[in-house]
Structures are given as C-alpha cells and as structure tokens.
Amino acid sequence: MADHVLIHGGGCSPWHWHLLEAELRRRGHRTVAVDLPCEDESAGLDDYAEAIAAAAAGLTDPVLVAHSLAGISAPLACTRLPAGLLVLLTAMVPAPGEPPAEWWAATGHEAAVRAAALARGEDPDQADLFFADLPSGLAREAGARLRGQADAPFGDPWPLEAWPDVRTAFLLCRDDRFFPAPFIRRVVRERLGITPAETPGGHFAMLSRPRELADRLEALAPSR
Structure with a gap:
C-alpha cells in the first residue's frame, strides 16, 4: 500500500480531498491531506513547502499529489523530503525564476480558457470553470468550503x-x-517534456470522479 500526501490548490482546504481519501483508504492506502497557509498574507512559497514537508514527516516514499496551485509548492517540498513520486493533478507547472503571478500570461491561460468556452458554446465570462461536473449539492458545498487565497506566494520567483x-x-x-486539456498538454510538454496521463472529470476530479482518480493514482504508483 502507498502513503498519499494530498496537497490542495489555491483557496481550498483538506475537505476538498475527502471523497478521494475515503476511496484510497477503502483500498488500504494511507492518506494525509495537507492544510496549507493559504489565508496567511505573510506565508510565501517557502512556508507552503515547509507545511507539505511537515505533513509528510515519517512517511516512507510518499506519493505527493499536488492539485492546481500546489504544482508550484510541491516540487519545492520534494527537496526537503524523500518523495517516491510527485503527481501533478491538473496543476500549474512552474519555470525557474518565474513568479507564479506571471504564469498565467506566460502560458497563455486566459486565451485558452476563453477559446475552450466558446468551443462549448458558452459565454466565457459566465462559464462555471470549477464545479460544472459536480452534483448541485456537492458543488454548493465545495464552493462554500473555499477559503481566501493570499497573494504572498504569487510574488516570489x-x-x-x-x-x-x-x-x-x-x-x-x-x-x-479551468485548465483545458489542449492547453495543459502543451504546457506540460513544453515545461516538463512529458506526456500527461489522463482521467475523466473536471478541475475538482477528486470530488466528481474519486474512484476513477484512485484507479489512475494506483496505476501511477503500484502498491509496495
């Protein structure tokens, strides 16, 4: 069985992992959902990395699963702990020296999101980018569980x-x-030089498709 360290995205919380945690634990895996200091205006990237490393302390070759904004801080944590695998789940991929605030323009994110919305026949300014594939009740709770996201980590190179x-x-x-498939395939190819694995679901697939996501994680990190 594998130890999974689940790292939430910007303005989220450990709650957003609860359905995937239940699925992974049902299969015999251990999970730790990190609580990042996302509302702390004094917390920079170093503090985020330290929170991840502290949550993973004592685990053997953990699988780090980094969602969205956590793609920026999880690689930093990998320099502080002996991770067995880093899985970037529909995540930002940073470049050396690039402040996260500049990532959006550098990757052409806004244009990609607008193009994808227009292709679906939607108004780009009205589209639900995060929870469209969730049942209405779960979508409302997921939105209510969002927290504020401080600006501090965005300014650090x-x-x-x-x-x-x-x-x-x-x-x-x-x-x-939010991260349309053609857009993120290009970013991953350009910045990591790899081809992404794929799973069904939207930006919060850990809520909409926990079983399928657990299947993909098990395929990427076979049990020891």
Missing part, C-alpha cells in the same frame, strides 16, 4: 534552477474547464 530529482507524473483531467 520560483527558486529552483531545475526540476527536483523526483519521479514526476502529470495527471490531466479531460473535462477540466
């Missing part, structure tokens, strides 16, 4: 000169409206 020496996989969510 990403400090590593190269990607850390850790086995890395990218898991693309095929129905993601």
Whole structure:
C-alpha cells in the first residue's frame, strides 16, 4: 500500500480531498491531506513547502499529489523530503525564476480558457470553470468550503534552477474547464517534456470522479 500526501490548490482546504481519501483508504492506502497557509498574507512559497514537508514527516516514499496551485509548492517540498513520486493533478507547472503571478500570461491561460468556452458554446465570462461536473449539492458545498487565497506566494520567483530529482507524473483531467486539456498538454510538454496521463472529470476530479482518480493514482504508483 502507498502513503498519499494530498496537497490542495489555491483557496481550498483538506475537505476538498475527502471523497478521494475515503476511496484510497477503502483500498488500504494511507492518506494525509495537507492544510496549507493559504489565508496567511505573510506565508510565501517557502512556508507552503515547509507545511507539505511537515505533513509528510515519517512517511516512507510518499506519493505527493499536488492539485492546481500546489504544482508550484510541491516540487519545492520534494527537496526537503524523500518523495517516491510527485503527481501533478491538473496543476500549474512552474519555470525557474518565474513568479507564479506571471504564469498565467506566460502560458497563455486566459486565451485558452476563453477559446475552450466558446468551443462549448458558452459565454466565457459566465462559464462555471470549477464545479460544472459536480452534483448541485456537492458543488454548493465545495464552493462554500473555499477559503481566501493570499497573494504572498504569487510574488516570489520560483527558486529552483531545475526540476527536483523526483519521479514526476502529470495527471490531466479531460473535462477540466479551468485548465483545458489542449492547453495543459502543451504546457506540460513544453515545461516538463512529458506526456500527461489522463482521467475523466473536471478541475475538482477528486470530488466528481474519486474512484476513477484512485484507479489512475494506483496505476501511477503500484502498491509496495
């Protein structure tokens, strides 16, 4: 069985992992959902990385699963702990020296999101980018559980000169409206030089498709 360290995205909380945690634990895996200091205006990237490393303390070769904004901080944590695998789940992929605030323009994110919405026949300014594939009640609770996201980590240049020496996989969510599939395939190819694995579901596939996501994680990290 594997130890999974689940790292939430910007303004989220450990709650957003609860359905995937239940599925992984049902299969015999251990899980730890990190609580990042996302509302702390004094917490920078170093503090996020330290929170991840502290949550993973004592685990053997853990699988780090980094969602969305956590793609920025999880690689930094891999320089502080002996991770067995880093899975970027529909996540941002940083570049050396690039502040996260500049990631959006550097990757062409806004244009990609608008193009995807227009292709679906939707108004880009009205589209639900996060919870469209969730049942209405779960979508309301997921939105209510969002927290504020401080600006502090966005201004720090990403400090590593190269990607850390850790086995890395990218898991693309095929129905993601916030990071559309064609967009994120290009970003992953350009920045990591790998082809993403794919799973059904939107940006919060851990809520909409926990069983399928657990299947994909098990395929990427076979049990010891």
